[in-house]
Amino acid sequence: xxxxxxxxxxxxxxxxxxxxxxxxxxxxxxxxxxxxxxxxxxxxxxxxxxxxxxxxxxxxxxxxxxxxxxxxxxxxxxxxxxxxxxxxxxxxxxxxxxxxxxxxxxxxxxxxxxxxxxxxxxxxxxxxxxxxxxxxxxxxxxxxxxxxxxxxxxxxxxxxxxxxxxxxxxxxxxxxxxxxxxxxxxxxxxxxxxxxxxxxxxxxxxxxxxxxxxxxx
Numbered sequence: 001x002x003x004x005x006x007x008x009x010x011x012x013x014x015x016x017x018x019x020x021x022x023x024x025x026x027x028x029x030x031x032x033x034x035x036x037x038x039x040x041x042x043x044x045x046x047x048x049x050x051x052x053x054x055x056x057x058x059x060x061x062x063x064x065x066x067x068x069x070x071x072x073x074x075x076x077x078x079x080x081x082x083x084x085x086x087x088x089x090x091x092x093x094x095x096x097x098x099x100x101x102x103x104x105x106x107x108x109x110x111x112x113x114x115x116x117x118x119x120x121x122x123x124x125x126x127x128x129x130x131x132x133x134x135x136x137x138x139x140x141x142x143x144x145x146x147x148x149x150x151x152x153x154x155x156x157x158x159x160x161x162x163x164x165x166x167x168x169x170x171x172x173x174x175x176x177x178x179x180x181x182x183x184x185x186x187x188x189x190x191x192x193x194x195x196x197x198x199x200x201x202x203x204x205x206x207x208x209x210x211x212x213x214x215x216x217x
Contacts, residue, residue, distance in 0.1 A: 049095045050075070085097075087105045100214055161197055161211040
């Protein structure tokens with residue numbers, strides 16, 4: 001598995017222009033047809049990072065790949081045995097590539113609602129998020145919105161793990177309670193034994209978090 005991340009606006013213009021110029025005519029045409037410069041920039045950023053990951057995974061040139069996009073951000077490579085997944089939060093883009101179906105999800109670390117967490121998480125996951133809190137359960141419920149850094153980080157860790165699972169599964173409809181992870185286990189075992197949690201990482205500035213899940217061989 002290969003995983004990389006970038007801030008799109010940190011990629012220089014020359015790199016974008018080189019990436020764009022080496023794409024197929026049909027792919028360049030689709031990008032130019034996009035409505036805004038931001039959409040075009042993001043699309044070229046996606047190509048740049050996906051090809052970086054795929055090249056490292058397969059030891060092939062960056063522009064050797066016939067990239068096919070699929071549902072749910074799960075993407076395929078038409079001429080190599082490889083899969084990749086992309087996720088964008090604001091200006092932060094991350095990508096994971098592997099030989100089996102893979103999913104990645106990234107989110108900014110920000111306040112969340114306890115009521116929303118209850119809808120998405122099971123009891124064990126809720127306990128993991130709030131396990132080290134000094135507040136009473138009554139206060140958690142009463143104030144609802146949580147802005148404690150450790151709890152925000154734990155919530156978004158679980159949330160990205162679940163979203164990454166659905167991307168790896170290729171499932172469009174998402175009910176986050178349909179999947180869970182055993183956060184007491186060293187490997188964070190997935191309730192769907194066909195899939196495995198790979199990693200959770202923070203961006204260098206600690207503002208974003210992303211998780212990767214893939215299908216077992």
